[in-house]
Structures are given as structure tokens and as C-alpha cells.
Amino acid sequence: MKRRREQLGTVYAKSGMWYVRYSDFRVTNGQLERKRLAKQLGCVSDITKKEARSEAKVFLAKINQPALTPETAVTFTAFVESVYLPHSERRIRPSTYRGYKVLWREIKPFCEGLWTRDVRTRHVQAILEAMAKTDRFNVNSLKHIKSFLSGIFRLADQQGYYEGANPVRETSLPRVRQADETYAYSLEEVLTLIDAVPEPASTLIAAAAFTGARRGELRGMFWENYQEGELLIARSIWNGITTDPKSRKSKAPIPIIPKLAAKLEAHRSSLGKPKTGPVFPNRAGNAVDPDSLLHRLILPALEVCEICSKPELEHGKLLHKYERNKVLPEWRGWHAFRRGLATNLNRLGVDDSVIQRILRHSNVAVTQACYIKTATEDAKAAMQKLETALNDTYVTPRQTDLATKGVM
Numbered sequence: 001m002k003r004r005r006e007q008l009g010t011v012y013a014k015s016g017m018w019y020v021r022y023s024d025f026r027v028t029n030g031q032l033e034r035k036r037l038a039k040q041l042g043c044v045s046d047i048t049k050k051e052a053r054s055e056a057k058v059f060l061a062k063i064n065q066p067a068l069t070p071e072t073a074v075t076f077t078a079f080v081e082s083v084y085l086p087h088s089e090r091r092i093r094p095s096t097y098r099g100y101k102v103l104w105r106e107i108k109p110f111c112e113g114l115w116t117r118d119v120r121t122r123h124v125q126a127i128l129e130a131m132a133k134t135d136r137f138n139v140n141s142l143k144h145i146k147s148f149l150s151g152i153f154r155l156a157d158q159q160g161y162y163e164g165a166n167p168v169r170e171t172s173l174p175r176v177r178q179a180d181e182t183y184a185y186s187l188e189e190v191l192t193l194i195d196a197v198p199e200p201a202s203t204l205i206a207a208a209a210f211t212g213a214r215r216g217e218l219r220g221m222f223w224e225n226y227q228e229g230e231l232l233i234a235r236s237i238w239n240g241i242t243t244d245p246k247s248r249k250s251k252a253p254i255p256i257i258p259k260l261a262a263k264l265e266a267h268r269s270s271l272g273k274p275k276t277g278p279v280f281p282n283r284a285g286n287a288v289d290p291d292s293l294l295h296r297l298i299l300p301a302l303e304v305c306e307i308c309s310k311p312e313l314e315h316g317k318l319l320h321k322y323e324r325n326k327v328l329p330e331w332r333g334w335h336a337f338r339r340g341l342a343t344n345l346n347r348l349g350v351d352d353s354v355i356q357r358i359l360r361h362s363n364v365a366v367t368q369a370c371y372i373k374t375a376t377e378d379a380k381a382a383m384q385k386l387e388t389a390l391n392d393t394y395v396t397p398r399q400t401d402l403a404t405k406g407v408m
Helices: 049-064 076-089 094-110 121-133 139-158 187-196 201-211 215-219 258-270 290-302 335-347 352-359 364-371 376-393 397-404
Strands: 010-014 017-028 031-043 230-232 236-238 241-243 253-255
Touching (some): 017 049, 031 049, 076 094, 187 335, 201 258, 201 290, 215 236, 215 290, 335 352
Antiparallel strands (some): 010 017, 017 031, 230 253, 236 241
């Protein structure tokens, strides 16, 4: 077997910096070429030539490893687009894959000139710092980006495109603005919404608010899965693609309260009392996209003038200026009903572990951290109770001392 020749490189100084000149393969425009390259090792004033040679030896050891074949010498952009994204598409949910593509579109402009096998922690840190300076990303966005990059290098290591510790692991998140607080509909808002919008949107909102189903799961509700006071979440439909629910625990029955059961039965009667098929069908008989009802029925019913009750889009130039009816809740998205169910149950004293099972989360920490919102009214009421308790029971040391001396 022919022994692979290991290069030693040439260490030299230029403009006050130590460099090592070496050769490596690069794929450019689809062609594999061996090129002469240079790697910066450190400042001449900080390290000696002997130390620079030692640094070069460590660096070249990675280049000389047989595990890194010439075919793996690809740019970071090429690896993500030709290896990582296709690999992910085959293994994850369509909605998650779409999220990955959106993240990559944001990250890609900051990755020019990077070669996958050469990336180190400082390069990833530079990407995060540069993205933070744009002021377009909040702390949650950067957390998602960091996690996404870590997954890329995990696969790169598994498939031989990268050797060494994951370079994302030791990076730190730059200081950026906090994410906006997510919204949870109160029970009062839910009831107002149900009364304000026409059918079948009213029943769809009731189903979202009283089951906590995700948007794709609302579209995946079928009559054959509704029986004996329970609705089994058996599927999720995203952009017309049917998949299993988000996780193993998500595929579970949800108890249906009488108010929702009554609305579902009235809705079923309006459809001719079907026993099978989607609970919320479109005109073709397929499961309707909740966003379709949102734009056709829900928003026109909520965005109305408080003076004449005309929808905003139909208001035009009347004798008065359009002023939105503030009695009607604003639209906060389908997930606000899911957060609202968790919050409302919590306000009613339901144990967090029970709320977790209703929302079908993998663990209770997710429910507590992301879904249960403490309402302002609850916080005020709680502090008022504390104030009352203090006034009724607490006696200061000074008061005690005065009482003992007979002053009080």
C-alpha cells in the first residue's frame, strides 16, 4: 500500500506576522484542484519562529489526516446547500425544513470565503458578531442560528468534511435586544372572538382555544378521530403536506369540553352530519387552511370601524375617519390560543403537569417556560393579597417595642 506523503509546510514572516505556506485541495466551480495556500499563525512580536513552527505542525496535522479526502474540500456554502440541506429535507418535518432554509438565507451572506474544513470557533464567533451588528436579530433568533450552525458541523464531522471539536460549541452569544414577549389570549378575549367572527371560523377558533392544537393539527382534525368526548390528534397538515404530529407525545387524544362539543355538533350538522373527512373542509372537500379562513372571515370581522362597523378594507373615504373598534381583540396568531389555553388553565389552578399533558409537550419545563403567561391582572391581584396580609398580620419591631412600654 502506497504511503501517503505528509507535507511539512514552509513557515515565514511577512508584515509582522508568521505564516505557513502549504498545499491543499479545493473544489472551485465543480473542479477539484490542488492549490498553494497560506495560513496566519500569529504575531512576530508574540511568538518565536520555533513556536510558529509548532503551531504550523498542529494545523498541518489536520490537513494531512487521511479522513479529510480531497473531495471534502468544499466551501461552507457549498456544503450547506449540497449536503446539509438535502440531508435535512429527507429527515425532518416540512415546516422545520422551511425554517432551516429561512435561517440559511439569513446566515449565508456572512459566510463568504469560508472553507468547511478550515472553520474554527473564531470564524463562527465572527459570524454571530456580524449578524448582531445589523440589529435585525434578537436574542432568540441568535440562539436558533447558533443551534443551526452547530447541527451543520455535527453532520460535517459525521461525514468526513470536518475534523475536530464542533467550532460552534465554545462561541458566545453577542449582546442584542431581547425578543418581544409572546402573546396569550385571555379567556375573555377568546369568548369575544368566538362571538365576533362568523362560522365556520368561530368553531375553528373555539377548537384552537379549547384544545390547544397547533395550526397544522387544526387542519388535520378529522371526524373519524372524534368520539366519546375526545378528539385524537392523529395528523398534521402543513402547506397541503400530511405528516405525523410534531412529536410522539403530540399524537394523543384531547378531552372536548361541552361548550366546544356543542359548537362542533352544530358545525357538523351544517355540513350534513358527516362521519368521516376533515372537520373543517374547503369547497373541494379537502382540509381547509386555517389561514384561508383568517383572511376571508376572521380579519374582516375584527378590523372594523367603531363608528360605522364597516370593515377597514371597505371603509373608503366616508364622512368620518376610520377608527378600529378597540372592543374587539387584535389578531395575535394561531399559537396565541395554545399559549392562552395554558395560561387560562394555570389561572384556574390546574397543575402544570396536567397542562403539559393537554398541550402534549415532551416535558413540563417547555410548558412552564414558553406557554404559561402570568396575566397583569393576576399579578396585581396577587400583590394586593400580599398587601392585605401584611396589613392584617405584620407588626414591626418598633410597634412591638412601644406596646411593651405601654406607649401604644
